[in-house]
Amino acid sequence: MPNTGKSTLFNRLTGHHAHIGNWPGLTVDLLQADLQLSGRSVQLVDLPGIYDLRGHSDDEAVVRRFLEQTPVDLVLVVLNASQLDRQLRLALQVQQLGLPAVLALNMADEAARFGVSIQAESLSAALNQPVLPLSAKYRQGLETLQHTLLAQLEARADHPAAIPEQLEERLAAMDADLDGAMAELVERCVTLPARWRDSRSRRLDAVLLHPLLGLPLFFLAMALMFQGIYAIGVPVQEALGSLLDQFGQAVLKPLIAPLPALLQGFLLEGLYQGLGTVMAFLPVIALFFLAMGLVEDSGYLSRAAYLMDAFMERLGLDGRSFVLSLMGFGCNVPAILGTRVMRDRGLRLLSMLVIPFSLCSARLNVFLFMAAVFFPPRIGGLVIFGLYLMSFVAAMLTALLFRGRFPSNEPLVLELPPYRLPTAGQMLSRAWSEVKHFWLWSRRFIIFGVVAVWLLNNLPVGVEPASSASLAGQLGTLTQPLLAPIGINPKLAVALLFGFIAKEIVLGGLAVIYGQADPVALSRAIASDVSWPQALSFMLFTLLYTPCLSTVAVIRSESKKLSFTLLSVAWSLLLAWLVSFVAFQTITRLS
Amino acid sequence: MRAVSQLADLPTGATATVKALAADAGLRQRLEALGLRPGQSVQVLRRGWWSGPLHVRVGMTELMLRRRDAARVSLAA
Numbered sequence: 318m319p320n321t322g323k324s325t326l327f328n329r330l331t332g333h334h335a336h337i338g339n340w341p342g343l344t345v346d347l348l349q350a351d352l353q354l355s356g357r358s359v360q361l362v363d364l365p366g367i368y369d370l371r372g373h374s375d376d377e378a379v380v381r382r383f384l385e386q387t388p389v390d391l392v393l394v395v396l397n398a399s400q401l402d403r404q405l406r407l408a409l410q411v412q413q414l415g416l417p418a419v420l421a422l423n424m425a426d427e428a429a430r431f432g433v434s435i436q437a438e439s440l441s442a443a444l445n446q447p448v449l450p451l452s453a454k455y456r457q458g459l460e461t462l463q464h465t466l467l468a469q470l471e472a473r474a475d476h477p478a479a480i481p482e483q484l485e486e487r488l489a490a491m492d493a494d495l496d497g498a499m500a501e502l503v504e505r506c507v508t509l510p511a512r513w514r515d516s517r518s519r520r521l522d523a524v525l526l527h528p529l530l531g532l533p534l535f536f537l538a539m540a541l542m543f544q545g546i547y548a549i550g551v552p553v554q555e556a557l558g559s560l561l562d563q564f565g566q567a568v569l570k571p572l573i574a575p576l577p578a579l580l581q582g583f584l585l586e587g588l589y590q591g592l593g594t595v596m597a598f599l600p601v602i603a604l605f606f607l608a609m610g611l612v613e614d615s616g617y618l619s620r621a622a623y624l625m626d627a628f629m630e631r632l633g634l635d636g637r638s639f640v641l642s643l644m645g646f647g648c649n650v651p652a653i654l655g656t657r658v659m660r661d662r663g664l665r666l667l668s669m670l671v672i673p674f675s676l677c678s679a680r681l682n683v684f685l686f687m688a689a690v691f692f693p694p695r696i697g698g699l700v701i702f703g704l705y706l707m708s709f710v711a712a713m714l715t716a717l718l719f720r721g722r723f724p725s726n727e728p729l730v731l732e733l734p735p736y737r738l739p740t741a742g743q744m745l746s747r748a749w750s751e752v753k754h755f756w757l758w759s760r761r762f763i764i765f766g767v768v769a770v771w772l773l774n775n776l777p778v779g780v781e782p783a784s785s786a787s788l789a790g791q792l793g794t795l796t797q798p799l800l801a802p803i804g805i806n807p808k809l810a811v812a813l814l815f816g817f818i819a820k821e822i823v824l825g826g827l828a829v830i831y832g833q834a835d836p837v838a839l840s841r842a843i844a845s846d847v848s849w850p851q852a853l854s855f856m857l858f859t860l861l862y863t864p865c866l867s868t869v870a871v872i873r874s875e876s877k878k879l880s881f882t883l884l885s886v887a888w889s890l891l892l893a894w895l896v897s898f899v900a901f902q903t904i905t906r907l908s
Numbered sequence: 909m910r911a912v913s914q915l916a917d918l919p920t921g922a923t924a925t926v927k928a929l930a931a932d933a934g935l936r937q938r939l940e941a942l943g944l945r946p947g948q949s950v951q952v953l954r955r956g957w958w959s960g961p962l963h964v965r966v967g968m969t970e971l972m973l974r975r976r977d978a979a980r981v982s983l984a985a
C-alpha cells in the first residue's frame with residue numbers, strides 16, 4: 318500500500334537511504350539493498366506502494382511484472398495498522414497467490430493513538446502467516462521482525478524461490494469474494510474505535526484547510542520558510558565562501574606556484590572556484606531540503622494538493638502537479654519522475670512542461686551570487702522574491718497556453734494522511750542524503766564544464782585568454798545578433814551556453830571567463846563589465862530556459878517522445894528570450 | 909428533506925452510506941481500495957473553495973476527491 322512506511326522500514330532494516338516522503342507514489346525506481354539477518358545476507362527490494370494487485374496504475378503493473386519475473390523467497394507486506402479496515406485486501410491477495418509472506422502492521426503507534434486494536438494472533442492464524450505490529454519510524458518491533466524473517470527464510474530453505482503461476486487468473490478468480498473475506502477478517506480481528514479519535518488532525522485541518530484562510534496560510538508558511546532559509550543560510554554561505562577562498566589563496570596558491578601560469582589559473586580560477594561556490598552553497602541546500610522534508614513529512618504537502626486543486630484544475634492540471642512543482646524547487650529531475658503517479662497522458666505531459674520552470678536550487682545558487690553582486694541586500698532579496706514569482710507566472714502561463722494541446726480527464730482521489738510529527742533523525746538523514754546527492758552530481762558537471770570553458774578560452778594555442786580571438790570569444794560573438802538585444806554580452810553568452818548542461822557550471826564558468834578566482838574580485842570584474850539591467854536579464858534568462866541536460870534527458874525518457882522534448886526545450890528558450898527582451902528593453906529605455 | 913442521492917451533494921458534516929459506484933474500472937478500483945465501497949458509511953468533512961475537492965472520511969481513512977468524481981458515488985437513501 319502507498320504511504321504505509323515501506324521506505325522508512327527499508328531504511329531502518331538496511332541502513333540505506335531510500336527517499337522517504339509522506340506522499341503517495343514516491344518510490345519510483347526499485348531500490349535494492351543487502352539485509353543482514355544474523356549473518357545471513359538477503360536482498361531486500363523496496364517495491365512501489367500499490368492498492369490492488371489487479372490495479373491499472375503503472376506502479377501496480379510494475380509490481381505485477383516484478384512478481385511474475387523475479388523469484389522471491391519471501392514477500393514482506395507492509396500495511397498501515399490503523400487502516401486495516403481497507404488495507405487487508407492486499408494481504409489477502411498475496412496470500413491467495415500462495416506466496417510465502419510476512420505481514421508487517423506498521424504505524425502501530427498511530428493505531429494505538431487512534432484507538433484501533435488488532436488481534437495479531439487470530440489474524441496470523443487466519444492468514445496462515447506471521448503478523449507483526451511494529452513502528453518503523455519509532456524503531457519498535459524491528460528486532461522481532463528480523464528474527465521472524467530469518468526463521469521464515471530458514472524454514473523454507475529447501476523450497477526454491479517462488480514465482481506465482483497464472484497470477485492474473487488467480488487474482489481474478491478471488492476478486493468477487495475479496496471484499497467479503499476482508500470484511501469478515503476485519504470483523505474478527507480488528508476493533509475499530511467507536512468514534513474517530515485523531516483530534517489533532519481535526520483541529521489542525523479546521524484551520525489549515527479553512528475555505529478562506531487555508532490558502533493564505535499556506536503561502537504565508539512557504540514565504541516564512543524561504544525567509545528562514547535565507548536568513549540562516551546566506552550568511553553561512555558567505556562565511557563558508559570566504560573561508561574557502563582564504564584557503565585557496567593561502568594554501569593552494571603557494572602549492573601550485575611552480576606550475577605554468579596557465580595551468581595555475583585553470584586549477585584555481587576554474588576548478589577550485591567552481592567547486593567552492595557550490596560547496597559554499599551546500600548549507601542553503603541542506604536547509605531547503607530540511608524545510609521541505611518537514612512540510613512533506615508532517616502531512617502538510619498533501620493538504621497543499623487539496624488547497625490548490627481548484628486553482629490548478631482551471632489551468633488544466635491538478636493538486637498533484639502543484640505539489641510536484643513545489644518539489645521542483647529542490648530539483649526538477651525527481652519532480653518530473655514523480656509525474657508517474659498520473660495516469661492520464663495529457664495531464665502528465667502538461668505537468669512535465671510546467672515543472673522545469675520551478676526555480677531549482679542550482680539556479681538559486683546563480684541568483685544569490687548575482688543578486689549580491691548587483692544589488693544592495695534589501696533590493697537583492699526583492700529580486701530573488703521576484704524571480705520566484707516569475708517562476709510561478711511562467712508555469713501558469715505555460716499551462717494556460719498548452720492546456721488545450723494536452724487535455725486531460727483524470728479523476729483525483731488522494732489520501733490525506735494524519736498529521737505526523739517529523740523526527741529530527743529522519744529529517745537530518747534525509748537532508749544529508751539530498752545534499753550528498755547534489756554535491757556528487759554537481760561535482761561531475763562542474764569539473765567537465767570548467768575544463769570545457771577553460772579550453773574554449775585558451776584555444777587556439779597562444780591566444781590571449783578569453784579575448785575575442787579565443788574560441789569562447791568567437792562563440793560568444795556568434796550569438797550576439799540573437800543575444801545583444803537582451804543585453805547578454807559574449808562572455809555571459811558563453812556562461813549561458815554551458816548553463817544548458819547544468820546551472821551549477823554557470824558560476825565556475827564565469828570565474829574562468831573573467832579570470833578571477835576570488836569571489837570578491839570576480840564580483841568586481843563582472844560588475845565593471847555588466848550593467849544591472851544586463852544582470853537582471855541574465856537572471857531571467859537563466860530562470861526560464863532549459864534547466865539542465867538531465868532534465869531534458871528525463872523528459873525525453875518519461876515522455877518517450879522526441880517531439881515533446883523538443884517542444885519543451887524550444888518553448889522555454891522562446892519564453893526566456895521574450896521575457897528577457899521585454900525586461901531589458903523596458904529598463905534601458907526608462908533609465 | 910429530499911434524500912441526497914450522490915456524495916457530491918451530501919451536506920458538509922453529514923454522513924451517509926455508499927450504495928454504488930458508477931465509475932469506470934480505474935476510478936472504481938481506486939475508490940474501493942481507499943475504502944469507498946458499497947455499504948461503507950462516508951462523512952463529508954469540508955468542501956474546498958472555488959468548487960474545490962471534497963474532504964471526506966470513510967472508515968479510518970480520510971480522502972480528498974473532486975466533486976466531479978464524487979458525483980459518481982451514489983448514496984443509499
Ligand SMILES: Nc1nc2c(ncn2[C@@H]2O[C@H](COP(=O)(O)OP(=O)(O)O)[C@@H](O)[C@H]2O)c(=O)[nH]1
Pocket residue numbers: 318319320321322323324325326336337338339340341342343344366423424425426427451452453454455613614615737
Ligand atoms: N507514525 C508513524 N509514521 C510512520 C511510521 N513509518 C513511517 N511513517 C511515516 O509515514 C510516511 C510515509 O512513509 P514512507 O516510508 O515514505 O512510506 P512508503 O510510501 O510506503 O514508502 C512518512 O511521513 C513517514 O515518516 C511509523 O511507524 N509510525
Ligand SMILES: [Mg+2]
Pocket residue numbers: 323324325336337338343344
Ligand atoms: Mg516509498
